Amino acid sequence: MKFYRLGKKENPVIFLLPGTCCHWKANFGGVIPLLTDVFQVVCVSYDGFDETEQTEFPDMLTETKRLESYIQKKFGGRICAAYGCSLGGSFVGLLIQRRKIQIEHGILGSSDLDQAGALKAGLEAALISGILARMFRKGTLPGFMKKRLEKKPPKEQEYYQKMLEMFGVGSTRMSFVTVRSIRRQFYSDLVTPLETDISVPGTTIHCFYAAKMGEEYLQRYQKHFRQPDIRRQELQHEELLVSYPEKWAEEVKSCCGLLHL
Structure with missing residues (x-):
């Protein structure tokens, strides 16, 4: 696991936790400069x-x-905030529930918080890992997914294209990732x-609720976290990011009371 620190060390610390199978730079590289005026940003790069x-x-x-361990060693066990993109929101929840460190503001970026039994999870993981491994190796979408994307309205295509860029589609940057890691x-x-x-x-706990994902996700946030x-946001999954x-960065700063500093 690597930690990339950017911004002034005297600023409040925010951790950025990437989504499923995302490269830290593809996930957050474009928004880090929007945060470093008020935060010291620590971007996490997961093992694998x-x-x-x-x-x-x-x-x-x-x-x-x-x-x-890293937060205890480098920051005395206390940080201002942690933003979890998608899967990263699960890490935010786990860090808070374990109470080993103190996070003043835990921010979930439209995370789905989906859970499943071992059998179902194993089948889904096997299917997804095969598809993603081929995408990483070739840097392109599978044909059936490309055709499905082309049928969507132009604005939706633009959104999905940006989401795919977070997965490294368009290059072979992620070809080093193993099927087992995925x-x-x-x-x-x-x-x-x-x-x-x-x-x-x-x-x-702050939850960026992307309403177009569905009401069940709001119910999950209210189930797992007290108040x-x-x-x-009338948006899709991580569409704000x-x-x-710019609006995403303002919202993150607002959560931490740092918007107008």
């Missing part, structure tokens, strides 16, 4: 997804413990339980 290492993704809990990450996210009614003194700060980065 950083080309400077020869590692494989282990499981969600092992990676969570590595995050805790499968382990996808599988362990599904089977690692997140508690219900999570509440920690001194921590506020979360729901920030509703990929399509409206």
